[in-house]
Amino acid sequence: MNTAELRALVERYLSGGATEAEKRALQRWYESNFDEFIMDAETREGKESDLPGMRMMEKIRQRIPAVDHYMKGRAIASRRRTWHIAASFAGVLVIMGILCFQLFRSYYPKSGRYIFVSNPAGSIRDLYLPDSTHVWLNAGSTMKYPDHFNNERSVELNGEAYFNVAHHAGKPFRVQSGKLKTRVLGTSFNVKAYASDDRMDVAVERGKVAVSDGKISWVTLKPGQQLSYSTSSGKTVTGGADLQSILAWRTGELRFNAMRLEDIASILERRYNVKINFAGPKLRDFVYSASFGNTVKLNDVLMMLCSVNRIEYKYSPDAAMITFSGKGNR
Numbered sequence: 001m002n003t004a005e006l007r008a009l010v011e012r013y014l015s016g017g018a019t020e021a022e023k024r025a026l027q028r029w030y031e032s033n034f035d036e037f038i039m040d041a042e043t044r045e046g047k048e049s050d051l052p053g054m055r056m057m058e059k060i061r062q063r064i065p066a067v068d069h070y071m072k073g074r075a076i077a078s079r080r081r082t083w084h085i086a087a088s089f090a091g092v093l094v095i096m097g098i099l100c101f102q103l104f105r106s107y108y109p110k111s112g113r114y115i116f117v118s119n120p121a122g123s124i125r126d127l128y129l130p131d132s133t134h135v136w137l138n139a140g141s142t143m144k145y146p147d148h149f150n151n152e153r154s155v156e157l158n159g160e161a162y163f164n165v166a167h168h169a170g171k172p173f174r175v176q177s178g179k180l181k182t183r184v185l186g187t188s189f190n191v192k193a194y195a196s197d198d199r200m201d202v203a204v205e206r207g208k209v210a211v212s213d214g215k216i217s218w219v220t221l222k223p224g225q226q227l228s229y230s231t232s233s234g235k236t237v238t239g240g241a242d243l244q245s246i247l248a249w250r251t252g253e254l255r256f257n258a259m260r261l262e263d264i265a266s267i268l269e270r271r272y273n274v275k276i277n278f279a280g281p282k283l284r285d286f287v288y289s290a291s292f293g294n295t296v297k298l299n300d301v302l303m304m305l306c307s308v309n310r311i312e313y314k315y316s317p318d319a320a321m322i323t324f325s326g327k328g329n330r
Contacts, residue, residue: 009022009025009026010026013026113146113147114144114145114146114147115144115145115146115147116142116143116144117137117142117143117144117145118141118142119137119138119139119140119141119142119159120139120140120273121139121140121269121270121271121272121273122139122270122271122272122273123139124136124137124138124139124249124250124252125137129145129149129153129155130145130146130147130148130149131149131153131166131168131171131173132166133153133163133164133165133166133173134163134164134166135161135162135163135164136161136162136250137159137160137161138159138160138161138192138249138270139270139271139273140159140194140269140270141157141158141159141160141161141194142157142158142159143155143156143157143158143159143161144156149171151170151171152171152172152174153168153171153172153173153174154173154174154175154176155174155175155176156175156176156177157175157176157177157191157193158177158178158193158194158195159192159193159194160190160191160192160193160194160249161175161190161191162188162189162190162191162247162250163175163184163187163188163189163190163191164188165184165185165186165187165188165189165207166186167185167186168185168186169185171185172184172185173185173186175191177191177193177200178193178195178200178231179213179214179229179231180193180200180202180211180212180213180229181211181212181213181214182202182209182210182211183209183210183211183212183218184207184208184209184210185207186207187204187205187206187207187208187209188204188205188206188207189202189203189204189205189206189207189209189221190202190203190205190246190247192246194266196266197266198230198231198232199228199229199230199231200228200229200231201226201227201228201229201246202221202226202227202229203221203225203226203227203241203243203246203247204221204222204223204224204225204226204241205223205224205243205247206223207223208220208221208222209221211227211229211236213229213234213236215234219236219238221238224240224241224243225238225239225240225241226238226239226240226241226246242257245257245291248291249267251294252294252295253291253292253293253294254267254271254290254291254292254296254301255290255291255292256288256289256290256291257289258287258288258289259287259288259289260284260285260286260287261278261283261284261285261286261287261288261305261324262278262284262285264288264305265278265284265324268298268301268322271298272298273320274298274320274321274322275319275320275321275322276321276322276323276324277321277322277323277324278323278324279323279324279325279326280325280326280327282327282328283311283324283325283326283328286309286311286328288305288308290304299315302315302322306324309328309329310326310328310329311324311325311326311327311328312324312325312326313325
């Protein structure tokens, strides 16, 4: 969201008119962006007194005696550190921090610094980019992007992410994921491109997306279409996308649509932070179609996979290791 939208949302929050959804959106924005302000502020030695956000906060702070007492009582030399700690102390300071962060961004020159986001196995994270693009980052994924965008907006992705791209005329949005490049103006799409996987997928929910590996000509995808790319062979296949299954990960669901057990294993490894081995190569090719809710336990998924094809699994909790074995019913 831009500065005007953010200010309007803050005003509704402070006046008590914000909806629950707006409160959650404001909190998500704060969690995704406030650390950037702290990191940047600490590189601006000697400029704290010139920071408009700091002056603004000082004025607001004087109007809140409880917060003022708390801040004076902290034996911390750096005003920046005091503010950082106080921001987590009271909800109102979260709002002040957001306003100060926006003022900070508009006051100082763009730094050209890059932000690295790493999402560990077993978790899903959503965040906002500097242009207000909303990104959901899947488990075991990393993303790199600049702290500001110029005429071209580019990010680097290793893993899986869903992008709801903010439209900015004349400013294309690009995702670099290994050899694959994805280019859009304003749309919603999913990119799955883990460095450990041979296959990369781009699926479009809304708008249009152009995809290329730098050698093939750009392939345009429309809503409901998907491109699959093999990093080993360089071949691409386009067709219809099962968006319900592809996007299920955003809400924590598991959906397998005619999927090989080897591919399912990769998903389970990232979802539950485990390692899965196969006692025989044929086991990898068993095919499943199934769906599970976002609270399903790993043991329940494993039991279903094994019962369908009459195979077995052994789980070693200490090593977080699962081994599939048996001949199955094939």
